[in-house]
Amino acid sequence: MTDAAPPGRMTIEKLKKRSEYLACAQAPSCAKGAVVVQARPRGDETSLVRVGFTATKRIxxxxxxxxxxxxxxxxxxxxxxxFATPGVDYVIIARGGVLKRPWVRLLDDVKSALIRLAAERAAPQL
Structure with missing residues (x-):
């Protein structure tokens, strides 16, 4: 995949390095149902969104x-x-009920976490 996306489309890539995951661990996160979503703005203006996935041995x-x-x-x-914001790295972490969660509810968990993280970034800081 390349950085150049057609107008109106974003490019989605996978996080590959441990350092990228660790940087996201320091960023704001939102736990919803069976997932935790961490979002770290990179500070660039590309239409690139990067995402990584984690499931611990507790699963x-x-x-x-x-x-x-x-x-x-x-x-x-x-x-x-x-629902993703361009120029942001996301890490989606599985929680205990992710395997038994109905598909529609899992989608709702991820969607509501993405929406909340975007709203927190857009809110003015006091």
């Missing part, structure tokens, strides 16, 4: 963690084009 074994990350990837693929 279960490797099979369960991979299934949880697949569900979160699909939720991100469906929601980020509409």
């Amino acid at each position: 279960g074994g490797a099979v369960e963690r991979n299934r949880a990350k697949r569900r979160m990837r699909e939720a991100a693929r469906a929601l980020l084009p509409e």
Whole structure:
């Protein structure tokens, strides 16, 4: 993928380095239902959105963690084009109920977390 996106479209890439995940860990986060979403503005004006996914051993074994990350990837693929802010890195972290959560509720969790994080960034700081 490249930085140049067609007008009106954003480019979505995956976070690849541990340092990128650690930088997002210091950023504001929002926990909703079965997920936690962290969002770190990069400070550039590109139409690029980067996203990473994490599931800890508390979720279960490797099979369960991979299934949880697949569900979160699909939720991100469906929601980020509409609700993500360009120039922001996101990390979506699985919580305990992510595997048993109905698909519609999982989508709602991710969507409401993205909306809340965008509103917090847009709110004036006092």
